[in-house]
Amino acid sequence: MAQVTSEKYEAILDRHQEAGRDHLIPLLQELQDMEGYVSREAVLAIGQHLKLPASKIYGVATFYNQFRFQPQGKYHFMVCRGTACHVKGSDKVLDMLVKQLGIGPGETTRDRLFSLQVVACMGACGLSPVVNLNGEFYAKATPAKVASIIHECREKESVHAAG
Amino acid sequence: MVNIEVNKRKVEAKEGETLLTALRREGIHVPTLCHVDGLTPTGACRLCAVEVEGAPALVPSCSFPVSEGMKIQTHSARALEARRTIVQLLLSNHPDDCLYCIRNGGCDLQQLAQELGVRQRLFSGKRSVGKLDVSSPSIVRDPDKCILCGKCVRVCEEVQGVAAIDFARRGSQATVATAFDTGLNLSSCINCGQCIIACPTGALAEQSHIDRVMRAIRDPEKTVVVQHAPAVSVTIAEEFGLKRGIDANGSMVTALRRLGFDRVFDTSFTADLTIMEEASELVQRIQTGGVLPMLTSCSPGWIKFVEQFYPDFVPNLSTCKSPQQMLGALAKSYWAEQEGVDPANVFSVSIMPCVAKKFEMGRPEHGHDGQADIDAVLTTRELARMIKTAGLSLEDLPAGKADSPLGERTTAGKIFGATGGVMEAAVRTAHYLITGEDLPDLKIQPLRGTQGIKEAAVEIAGIRVGVAVASGLGNARQLIEQIRNGRQDLHFIEIMTCPGGCVAGGGQPLNTDQDMVKARLQALYSIDRDETVRTSHANTEVARLYEVFLGEPLSHKSHELLHTHYTKREVLI
Numbered sequence: 217m218a219q220v221t222s223e224k225y226e227a228i229l230d231r232h233q234e235a236g237r238d239h240l241i242p243l244l245q246e247l248q249d250m251e252g253y254v255s256r257e258a259v260l261a262i263g264q265h266l267k268l269p270a271s272k273i274y275g276v277a278t279f280y281n282q283f284r285f286q287p288q289g290k291y292h293f294m295v296c297r298g299t300a301c302h303v304k305g306s307d308k309v310l311d312m313l314v315k316q317l318g319i320g321p322g323e324t325t326r327d328r329l330f331s332l333q334v335v336a337c338m339g340a341c342g343l344s345p346v347v348n349l350n351g352e353f354y355a356k357a358t359p360a361k362v363a364s365i366i367h368e369c370r371e372k373e374s375v376h377a378a379g
Numbered sequence: 380m381v382n383i384e385v386n387k388r389k390v391e392a393k394e395g396e397t398l399l400t401a402l403r404r405e406g407i408h409v410p411t412l413c414h415v416d417g418l419t420p421t422g423a424c425r426l427c428a429v430e431v432e433g434a435p436a437l438v439p440s441c442s443f444p445v446s447e448g449m450k451i452q453t454h455s456a457r458a459l460e461a462r463r464t465i466v467q468l469l470l471s472n473h474p475d476d477c478l479y480c481i482r483n484g485g486c487d488l489q490q491l492a493q494e495l496g497v498r499q500r501l502f503s504g505k506r507s508v509g510k511l512d513v514s515s516p517s518i519v520r521d522p523d524k525c526i527l528c529g530k531c532v533r534v535c536e537e538v539q540g541v542a543a544i545d546f547a548r549r550g551s552q553a554t555v556a557t558a559f560d561t562g563l564n565l566s567s568c569i570n571c572g573q574c575i576i577a578c579p580t581g582a583l584a585e586q587s588h589i590d591r592v593m594r595a596i597r598d599p600e601k602t603v604v605v606q607h608a609p610a611v612s613v614t615i616a617e618e619f620g621l622k623r624g625i626d627a628n629g630s631m632v633t634a635l636r637r638l639g640f641d642r643v644f645d646t647s648f649t650a651d652l653t654i655m656e657e658a659s660e661l662v663q664r665i666q667t668g669g670v671l672p673m674l675t676s677c678s679p680g681w682i683k684f685v686e687q688f689y690p691d692f693v694p695n696l697s698t699c700k701s702p703q704q705m706l707g708a709l710a711k712s713y714w715a716e717q718e719g720v721d722p723a724n725v726f727s728v729s730i731m732p733c734v735a736k737k738f739e740m741g742r743p744e745h746g747h748d749g750q751a752d753i754d755a756v757l758t759t760r761e762l763a764r765m766i767k768t769a770g771l772s773l774e775d776l777p778a779g780k781a782d783s784p785l786g787e788r789t790t791a792g793k794i795f796g797a798t799g800g801v802m803e804a805a806v807r808t809a810h811y812l813i814t815g816e817d818l819p820d821l822k823i824q825p826l827r828g829t830q831g832i833k834e835a836a837v838e839i840a841g842i843r844v845g846v847a848v849a850s851g852l853g854n855a856r857q858l859i860e861q862i863r864n865g866r867q868d869l870h871f872i873e874i875m876t877c878p879g880g881c882v883a884g885g886g887q888p889l890n891t892d893q894d895m896v897k898a899r900l901q902a903l904y905s906i907d908r909d910e911t912v913r914t915s916h917a918n919t920e921v922a923r924l925y926e927v928f929l930g931e932p933l934s935h936k937s938h939e940l941l942h943t944h945y946t947k948r949e950v951l952i
Contacts, residue, residue, distance in 0.1 A: 256951070257561060263952070269542035269567070270558035270951045276555075278547040285559065 299338030487579035514562025572885020608797030618763035624898030631777025650792035680876030707752030732884035758886025798880035
């Protein structure tokens with residue numbers, strides 16, 4: 217792991233020649249855009265490039281909500297926990313997702329089907345509480361609604377599997 | 380000179396220094412939980428906050444510079460109240476299991492709560508529940524007890540240049556973590572345990588081997604042999620509240636016998652043996668054009684450091700095992716043979732100033748014939764605990780002597796516990812091996828002292844041998860970088876992982892400070908000054924070992940038992 221094969225990151229790293237630690241966050245963002253999450257390999261490659269220890273990079277990356285450390289699932293849920301959504305009961309919606317999926321925010325199920333993310337505000341307060349599934353907004357979400365969405369996803373998958 | 384007024388008393392401070400430094404010099408106690416001497420102040424814990432006349436808020440004395448005419452109250456009602464509140468907030472999510480905590484009685488947080496008269500839980504926060512990390516063979520990390528002072532993080536990065544841990548997440552979620560929250564065993568942690576020494580609470584501790592040692596002692600099948608490292612006898616007295624800098628070798632040996640160990644050997648014996656092997660290896664490398672500079676290999680934290688950060692320097696490492704491993708190997712071969720004991724029934728324990736030794740004993744490269752060289756490692760702290768549990772007091776015990784044939788030591792082996800000591804001992808013997816004569820003056824002053832890097836050039840039979848010594852791996856890194864960049868005048872380099880050497884190891888009494896380190900070093904050097912046998916080649920039991928068992932230094936048998944190899948190591952760096 218010390219000499220990571222950072223070929224797949226070369227194009228991005230090359231854009232940050234002779235970069236200092238001030239390039240850390242842009243690099244994390246670009247590598248996350250490329251892979252969908254911040255992988256261990258990415259952290260080690262950045263570490264070599266910027267001469268920073270992995271623990272430091274992980275420390276910075278975990279400070280911000282924007283970085284995730286597991287690949288997104290096929291079905292990616294975003295739950296808004298902004299003020300308006302909170303007032304309208306988004307905590308119960310989140311609880312339901314956590315319970316149904318068996319994962320916490322920032323995590324992905326082992327079968328890589330579902331992932332869960334908490335965001336501060338999606339700018340759709342009029343629809344609160346809001347849940348977003350793969351870019352599609354679900355307005356006035358309730359635990360029951362969310363449960364049926366998950367159910368639909370699972371149905372679709374079992375049809376796929378059977379077909 | 381800057382004139383300030385502290386608690387209505389005139390105090391002279393030095394230009395540019397912090398308030399805390401000035402206060403400490405004056406003997407005025409201001410508590411802190413995050414200050415580390417010599418490192419950048421962070422002002423994280425705020426406990427050192429004092430009242431400065433004219434300032435709108437309390438100021439943290441650890442990071443506030445003195446200025447002319449300053450008027451300070453260190454223990455005003457306001458300052459005390461602030462400190463009490465801080466401690467109460469720190470306790471709000473603390474597990475409060477002091478009775479069962481490894482640091483019970485020796486915890487800075489506990490002591491502060493006591494000093495400030497905290498008598499009830501004022502704030503009830505959500506108790507922290509982290510994952511106890513027992514993955515490391517050396518260190519146990521309990522995040523629940525962590526107060527996020529950051530001392531471990533800074534020591535790991537700024538002193539040791541390792542940075543295995545850092546703060547992760549933020550706000551109430553913040554923790555000290557390794558990269559990707561892996562166990563310490565997968566991180567770049569080198570097991571030195573300087574974080575344990577730095578930790579003000581029970582969040583960091585050694586992996587204890589007390590239970591397995593006691594089980595072996597009670598097992599009638601087992602012959603339990605113990606060795607003690609050179610740096611232990613000069614620190615263990617501190618654990619019993621005795622004066623610092625005392626050599627308690629005799630009473631410690633007696634304590635070990637009373638605890639039930641069947642034989643007491645001295646690691647300084649194999650330190651002398653290490654010198655015979657290592658000096659011979661050096662002479663051989665110089666004479667045959669081997670890889671130079673040769674790097675010492677006694678300090679297991681340093682070895683792992685090289686394996687993961689400087690794998691290109693692995694060939695420079697001496698192939699000698701550390702004195703601990705050498706003694707273990709000999710106990711289960713030479714001694715067991717002589718004694719007529721089955722090596723499989725020998726349980727080999729070492730008392731070390733070090734927690735990395737607990738990692739070293741498990742290295743697969745060590746051991747032979749399916750036997751590990753060492754079965755358990757106890758730190759100075761653990762031994763003190765065992766002695767207390769057994770109802771013994773170091774002070775009252777008569778002096779005992781280590782057992783033959785692995786118990787004789789010279790002062791050269793004893794100063795292994797000090798930074799520069801291995802080098803000094805090696806130069807003494809290398810000079811003898813090459814010229815057949817001892818150095819006119821055995822004391823090599825430039826190699827002594829607490830500086831991070833020390834250098835000397837020694838003339839041996841017309842050859843100029845360049846030697847250097849570094850302690851603290853941040854310093855070692857500097858030296859190695861110089862060599863990477865082409866420096867060529869050095870032949871032999873001694874590296875000790877902990878700043879000051881083994882006397883300041885991660886297994887030593889807690890709250891080690893610079894004055895203590897100096898007193899401990901002084902204790903070792905007094906032994907070297909006062910005794911007469913001061914060179915490893917003059918150790919008669921070592922000579923006998925070669926005569927009847929090993930043959931000569933670097934012999935086939937030596938290689939089999941006393942030498943090893945290292946390889947590049949993959950970790951999350």
